Amino acid sequence: MLMARRKIRLVWQSVLLLFWVASAQAAEQLSKDAAHKLLERVATAAKSATYSGTYVYQYGEEISTYRMIHVLDGANDAERRETLDGPPREYYRHGTQVSIYPADPQQAALDRRYTSKLFPRQLPDQPEKLLVAYGVQLLGHERVAGRDATVYQLEPLDQFRYPHRFWVDDGSNLLLKWVVLGMRREATQAFAFTDIQLGGSVDRKLLKPTRQLQAVVIESSNGVSTLAQEPNWDIKAPPAGFRLLKQTSKTLPGKNRTVIHHLYSDGVATVSIFIEPFHHRLPLGLAHQGGTHLFARQSGANLVTALGEVPAVTVEAFANVYNAR
Template sequence: MRFFSLLLLGGSLVMPVHAADAQNWLNRLLKAEKQQSFQGTFVYERNGSFSTHAIWHQAGQVGESRERLLKLDGAPVEVVRVGGRLQCGSNALADQLFEGEPWPPRPLDPQKLAEWYEVRMAGESRVAGRAAVVLTILPRDQYRYGFELHLDRETALPLKFLLLNEKGQLLERFQFTRLDTSATLAKDELEPGPSCRPVEILQAAEPKPGAWRSEWLPPGFTLRGMHAQPSPISGETITYLMYGDGLARFSVFIEPLHGALVEDARSQLGPTVAVSKRMSTADGDMMVTVIGEIPLGTAERIALSMRAGEAQADR
């Protein structure tokens, strides 16, 4: 699930408050996603809009876990993942994807990660009728968001996940309303429905080394991957760069304009921001777009820092 991937922080963060307890709960969280099967329903909230979802998760060895998500209200949307990779999806979810992992695994440096976040034990709560412990993950600067995580006391599964801005305002929420960790999952509960179309995997071309670089990155963010793919609309080759700090992530898209009249733009929907800036290069005008769950000001500064060249900022 999305909140699992966001919160896999690695094995040994340095935490100044209740360090041993917080360390223990994070280690349990890491194990829970790999070892604990479950089913339930959860509510997702973003930008004041709510939706309800059912989930079935069958734990397994690496590459063998299976997960099915089904939206229960509004337009039907279904997703099935096998081994963490999207197998099928409804509507646009089944459109073109890159071949290979979009966010390649990279060993985390716990000491470095602790420079950008502070993890604290924050008390206890009760979610979906289950006792929970509360952890806060607080940024040490203005370039990323903070998190609040409610972990099931019995299994360490996330019962509630809140994404908060610099003012402590809610940007995004996942919250279970029912969680069952005892029932054996039936095979048909994990099988996709007729509207879940197989994903079409595209071969992603590798761009020229040093084709693009950022002159400024938020401290702790590094380049995690770089690809090139044809635009499904214009057919032009889009360069796609992926950055992360071990917890937060954002992407940068660079597309040639070929004389098209496109204005700069900025928008935010819940936690997700999109900033587009027109840029002149030796190869003509380009549109640089930054998309991610980072503050709007951070995204704008990143977009303005992109350059065609050799060196890559890596902090």
């Protein structure tokens, strides 16, 4: 197992070194129409192509390996994926019906933050909405998992989000690699196929779950343009491009206080707002881990916390959108 992890880490280091090659190449800005068509092709390929393979996910020092299979089954697509290291986890989806392992009695639904990690479906169902906040650049050509790919980048139009670099298979338009870049253009989060089989016949027996799964609901709202509303709060418009996905209010396990949660997304990045009663022991200000930032401030008798895989300026801006009356 130790040798396997060392091998994965060496492979991943080689993957990340490719940034210096791609970064050195001149970027070509795509027109909005060309960018729209590209994003549509990539989003469609993830749902319509038949493929199976192994991919690696890295966030900070954490590296996880997954095996997956995806097929088109009549009018719906189906997929199954499982972890190859660490605690066993399994995910199965047929159309909009999703089941997971291990079972969690308290988790009856999954939101977009979870499903957005399900590589290679990084793009939202309506990818054209990304062009409100991002431009698309053509960076060059490379190979990923033995396949020829074209390298593109979602380049932010403002300071409120990170660049996202992605590699698209030349033959199928399937996403082969996706990397989130930090403010210094360092890799903060990455997904990449290490081997993949595209098209042809796939053994459908591989779709069959190997464990007892729990059915869950996917909350797949694409967001609304209306402002969030809460009694006794003045809530202004968030940074441009972010849309409200959902509003919830619940009492956290083991705590006697209600926490309000608002979830926003621009299509690839998400920001959560938490509102709860203020306590002097709760820390204020900015904190971060890797590319994830948190900003907390007091507003009246409440604590407002903004959390997301976005720059520091974004979480601070979100926290200041909320003011108690």
